[in-house]
Amino acid sequence: MSEGARSPRLGARVADALETPVESVTELDGGEVGRVARVTLADGRTVAAKTGETPLGVEAFMLDVLADRGLPVPEVLYRGDDLLVLEYVEGDSEIIPVVERDAARHLAALHGERPAERDGASDEAAGKYGFPRDTLTGPYRQPNPWTDSWVAFFRDRRLRHFARKAREAGVLPAKLGDRLDALAGDLDSLLPDDPPPALIHGDVWANNILAADGRVRAFLDPACYFGHAEVELAYVAFAGSFGDAFFETYDEARGIDPGFDEGRRAIYQLVPLLEHLLYFEDDRYAAKIADHLTDLGY
Structure with a gap:
């Protein structure tokens, strides 16, 4: 997918949150609520960034609880009410x-x-x-x-x-x-x-x-x-x-x-x-x- 019009702003926000320059931002197919993007960092890491109108700190809290209880979930790298940066997990939704x-x-x-x-x-x-x-x-x-x-x-x-x-x-x-x-x-x-x-x-x-x-x-x-x-x-x-x-x-x-x-x-x-x-x-x-x-x- 191509980068969306708002991607440069999102990239700047992720760069500030992680204190690492961003090389690229690619919009992903997300859920019905909010936006999800794959962000490539200058240090070689790839992360997922979520934005939306719902308080994303709630999602971060739930992910912490699930991770602590052993369920495989993305690691939370940055949390805010309107920005969540997560570990980017490779995989697909093909269920066999x-x-x-x-x-x-x-x-x-x-x-x-x-x-x-x-x-x-x-x-x-x-x-x-x-x-x-x-x-x-x-x-x-x-x-x-x-x-x-x-x-x-x-x-x-x-x-x-x-x-x-x-x-x-x-x-x-x-x-x-x-x-x-x-x-x-x-x-x-x-x-x-x-x-x-x-x-x-x-x-x-x-x-x-x-x-x-x-x-x-x-x-x-x-x-x-x-x-x-x-x-x-x-x-x-x-x-x-x-x-x-x-x-x-x-x-x-x-x-x-x-x-x-x-x-x-x-x-x-x-x-x-x-x-x-x-x-x-x-x-x-x-x-x-x-x-x-x-x-x-x-």
Whole structure:
């Protein structure tokens, strides 16, 4: 790709941040939010630079937590609210079965991680759901107050939170919102209240995976918190990130409890559907929410 019109300014900012001259800046295909560029430095290093309107320091914090817990992520070289400079990781998003199995083992290990003081969590966070700070999923805030009950956390901080945002944006029909609220009121009979509080990446889809030589080199763009590990599995299924090799390997490594495919997966997928409805304002996501609710009996 050719250098964008704003690249010289970005190059100057990276040079100032790393105190190293920049030789070239090349725009990359990024996500839906912000810009990503590959930056070649005069000292021979290559880094990735991200800019955007969302506070990028939040992403840096999440990457630090994930790296500390052993997940392969890019090293943070510079952090600011409007500029993030990361290690440039070689790889692509071509997902083949051997990569799926490697991803499954990484995520199964991550899901065994619990809140700890080294993440900035307080002693009172043990056994609770949330995160030391609010995080982001795309451009949207994820509220993460430490909560004793998983049902209460998912109901109030995820399902009702994003349903309310969608109502306020005028993209969630009133009747559909009422059906979601009816489901939310019954979650204590549909979800476990005290599953182990697993650390989840939160946004595992193909474009957020870099792979090479049959293994995952890096997981990108997290949306972290401690919650029910099945939220991650439901998102992987929602996004079509991986296929049977992933789920079979994950089940062997950590186990998938009975009932996930029969109901909890559809419940957990309502949240990314609401997020996509908010962002894309596409009625197809409202239709998928309605289908999920019908399948669940609401």
